[in-house]
Amino acid sequence: MEFFWGIFFSFPVVIFSALLTLCVLYWLVAAIGILSIDCLDIAINLDDIAADMPSSGFGGLLLKFGFNEVPMTLVITSISFFGWAITYFCFRLFILPLHDFILFYFFVGAFVFVIALIAAVYLTAFVIKPIRPIFKKLSITNDYKSLLGQIVEIRSSIVNEIKGEAIYEDGGAGLILQVRGNKTYQFKRGDKAVLLRYDTTNNCYEIISIEEFNG
Known part of the structure; x- marks a missing residue:
């Protein structure tokens, strides 16, 4: 056990050890209900990514591997786990014998870290590929159907x-x-309204006043 912890806190394993520990703590806290599962996820607008970032940047990475279609916490946890496993066994096989050669030890360790990170990203993409349609379907549902019947505040004039x-x-x-009204009720900025229906063609909501909704 002492041997395991020695590798756990050794470079470069310790980098993934720290990330994996944070992920495990997050899932434990989420499991007991203190945090929601998606509270740390990043909201990503694919249109903004395509317009503002090159295909080789962060947005391109998300699109290439399909990470934009699953919770970011799941992606980070998976990358942390695979990266930790790869660096752990590489340390035992290749890096541990070099421990007395400090400069060479850190050089090889940095190289292993980079290779492990790349491999972890590809392994994560492979593992999440079968479940991406499930999360994509849930995301589409949550995007609009779950908001129907909710109260919004008008922000346009x-x-x-x-x-x-x-x-x-x-x-x-x-x-x-984006909302649309009708001729029977004139909305102004600051008014409250209810989301009644979603128009998938125009990507907007039909709204009615709270009075009409209740009456």
Whole structure:
């Protein structure tokens, strides 16, 4: 056991050890209900990624491996686990005999870390590929169906059948939604409304006043 912990806290294994420990603590805390599973996930707008980042950048990496379609916490946990396993066994086989040669030890350790990170990314992409459709379906559902019936606040000066914006308070920064009204009720900035229906063609919500919804 002492041998295991010695490798666990040795370079480069310790980098993945720290990441994996944080991931395990996160899942334990989430399991007992203190945190929600997706509270640390990153909201990613693919249109913004395509416009602002090159295909070889972070956005391109997410799209290439399909990491944008699953919770980021799952991706990080998987990369941490595979990276830790690879560096652990590489340390036992190749790095441990070099422990007395400090400079060579750190050079080989850095090289192993880079290779392990790349391999972990590819292994993660391979493992999550079969479950990506499940998360994608859940994501599409949560994007609009789960918001139907929720109350939003009008943020644009006008809402009609052509244009309009509202904000939904989700407990964070809030979601800015495209909304459309009708001629029977004139909305103004600051009014409250209810999301009644989602138009998949125009990517917007039909809204009605709270009075109409209740009456």
